[in-house]
Amino acid sequence: MEVRNGSGWIAAYPYNVAGKTWYANHHSWQWSSAAHFRISYGSFDVSQLYDNYYTADQKSTVKPADKTAVKEQNKIANKTSKKAAVKTAMIQTYKQVGTFYPDTTLNVRTGAGTNYAKVATYYVGEHVTYNQVIINKDYVWAQYTRSNGQVGYIALGENGGQAYGKRVIGVSHTYYTVKYGDSWWVIAQRFGIGMNDLAKLNGMNTDFLIYPGNKLIVK
Template sequence: MTMYTVDVYSGSSDDIIRDPHAEGVIVKATQGMTYVNPKCNHQWDLAGSLGKKRGLYHYAGGGNPVSEAQFFINNIKNYVGQGILILDWEAYQNSAWGNANWARQFVDEVHRLTNVWPIIYVQESVLWQVANCANDCGVWVAKYASMTWYSWTLPQMNVSAGAFKVLTGWQYTGGDMDRSIWYLDEAGWDRLANPNGTKAKIKVPAPATQPAPKPQGEAAWTDSIGDTWHSESGTFTSNTAINLRWGAKTNSSVIGTLPAGSVVRYDAWSLHNGFVWVRQPRANGQYGYLATGEASNGKRTSYWGAFK
């Protein structure tokens, strides 16, 4: 048996949820440790009113995986047992991309809190990054024939499940909408959502420590990966091209390369791993991070621009 689904986020039209081909709807719930989809409850309720199977996903931000799992479950605890749970593992806005242990820690914490193993969404080419979850979790693989495959018809192509051996789901379009086929029936969906068949007993954790906002009244704080940040509002004007990243590490995903003369407003700075970093507030509670020069022994040793 198979089922067809769509997945949605805050920018998705309700028409996608109403599409008669979709037997299930998977809703973005949270991202990182600060973002909650403002339309999550509406999209969840609409899908339920249409009699569709449902799921909820967390988009990995690359912070502390245990804290992100707790943030996810704290925000969807009333829905646990009613829909499948999913970890969305992608490169964009994920500072832990390439870390083959991050997903394992996340799914272990979700299971500890809910007794449910989440499905892992990942592109086929990086299945290796989540391979150590294969004994417990299902896998939902993204692989498209093209970005203009605007059809519910499956393209003829091979899709690997890697260490997972079998596909739980396959997302095969991502242009006009995200369409997927799942290799299970409605009863199988329900078993993934609620393996014990009983009302979920959630061990609600204490609110996770947020790495982004500084504590009120404090000039400095330590984030979830041990780096010390100092509150300071100002601007930095670069004198060379510099990468703006989703994390304050040189291996964090790049948002974009800023040309010389770029002006970046920042609200905090940190000296770690040989660089001077500043933090740029962005939309939806997100932050960008910019290396502004080199540091040694806790002191700035070079500047790649000017501060105001």
Template structure:
């Protein structure tokens, strides 16, 4: 009858035109239970290993730009720790442009500014141990970026993820924004 974690909310309406009105288009319903949000929503693959006590270093941060390409599915978090909410995932092979590196509790985290204007974080690996992908510390734009369509994707969601215009995205793939796209289909981003 209503969202248990949002008192008094009985109706929810989605609009794809939220950006035009200056509204926040991100609604996180992961982890909603009868008691509100759980600390760890059961969602994607979690970080594969934990740092040993010997590898835990003091917390530090670096203003560093670069590109990270995960080799495993990684959670996108709202903060630089596994205790923060997981709000999505990056799949192996996708690229992420980051603007800051944090070392927190023995993990290496990258911060990036999402299309919604909020900072999100992804774990790059264990300090002095396992890396969850590859990164370059100085950004140079890749010559071509492709995206493999997943179930639930639309031109709008893919365009927003990569910061491109959805009409340009559709046109670059010889389609219109009303064309159907299918899971497994590869789209040229830029």
């Protein structure tokens, strides 16, 4: 039999392995498929190793007969596995349309996390209309479309803790898509609303530039 790179094991089961080195060039010889060990259940495949090809001289720090040490190793392994599962489940995303009124100064970021770049700021008295909520570890984030057409993220509060403002969910709005030649004044006149009120309705002020393709709330 040929094994790529000279590694592998041979499935055969002599009950007495003493002096048997027929396949030493393959590093090991499988001699049992029904071995039993103390403080373990079931049957195990057991191989005789002829060299350190698979172990790379690594030594076990836990003796199989040490019940306390084995149990502790199992606890650590299970704890690590559970942590990974919890971490994966921590990020949740769901659709929700609403308006958020912050009661503190908040940064707008390029992603749903404090490690993302800050691109804008919202202050008390302003508001933002969002279309998606992301729960990411310690914080709850709202996703919304910024005045420049790019997506922004603002923290709604701590996950299971303090809220950073008031959320009004399910508010129905009328939207207008900005066209070439439009301005705050032109759009406000078209829909019979004050220019400053129009900007405030969109969580901005009239110093913000608007571009063709931007969607604005008009009522």
